[in-house]
Amino acid sequence: MTKFMTSHQDQIEFRLRRIADAEQLYPLIEKNRAYLSKWLPWVKSMRSVGDEAQFLQHAIIEMDAGILWMATIVVNGKVAGMIDIHEINVQRHSGQIGYWIDKGFSGREIMSESLQQVINIAKKKFKIHRLELIADVQNGASQRVAEKNGFKREGIMRDYLPPIRDENYHDAVLFSKIL
Template sequence: MMFVFKQFELNQHQVSLLLPEKNQAAALFEAVQADRKELRKWMPWVDDTKSERAEAKFIKYIQGQMVNGKVFMLTIVVDQVPVGMIDFHNIDRANRHAEVGYWLSSQAQGQGVMTRSLEAIIDYGFKTLGLHKILIQVDTENTKSSAIPQRLGFSREAVFKEQIYFHGQFRDFEEFGLVNPVDRH
């Protein structure tokens, strides 16, 4: 049985945000395989995703992390096909902030799917989790990814020079932040 977090229609497509289930592993692995070269530029986990079994193992791990309140992850499904994921991680309950991560198949990009998915998780973070602030870190060269938080009113708060060692080089990251409008003075 699948748990539907949110559903919406977008450009004649049905988009669902679902809790991760092992039966999504094959389609998610297929999406990673199809976009491996592009995803590999930005996502350190891509090289570890070598099989459908590895994806299923990751989903099982995430389910455990969700039960423990460490992560909140959703599978993005377009027209009943899993095409990406979005999550809260580094959830800091004491300081009421969390980071968002996301990826999306090239087949579903450019249609507003990730923007709407991010809106849904922001709403959940502020209204249900009681977060004060949501953060997103993006490689400075990943302009498509950094456009999404900017479109939703996030502010570019910092650039971390040579923050991550990735593919044999140090990479710069920029961090975007959004404060819960209810908490603003």
């Protein structure tokens, strides 16, 4: 379990994902559905606590296999979102970052400072050398989090993201950070 204080004096705790978290995470997803569904394709399929519990069960299997690290972000004792390293490839020493946060916690540097901690976990625990972050070209907030944490913009991946806001595929920005 990782705990730290942010520059805004929020106490952050990373709690490794567990099925019991579904009871707190699903209502948060539902509350933020309109906001999250603009950027994250999985939001559409998350329709119940049971769906979230099933997702967490799958995540735990992937964590046990060493291809995923995933944590619930707890801010001042309240579940606020999640952060992960997925597609961990031990041969290539690489992985990708994913995250989301309750809109009510935006603007307090929580995600940026959480990402700093996860970068350290990626380097120390998983020996990752190259860390990637993919953001929708229209998701300026996520791009700012990446850039603030030293990720370099590598280019645009055309039609990379599935139709979630409308009927069209969407471009994504590929960021990377060499650790």
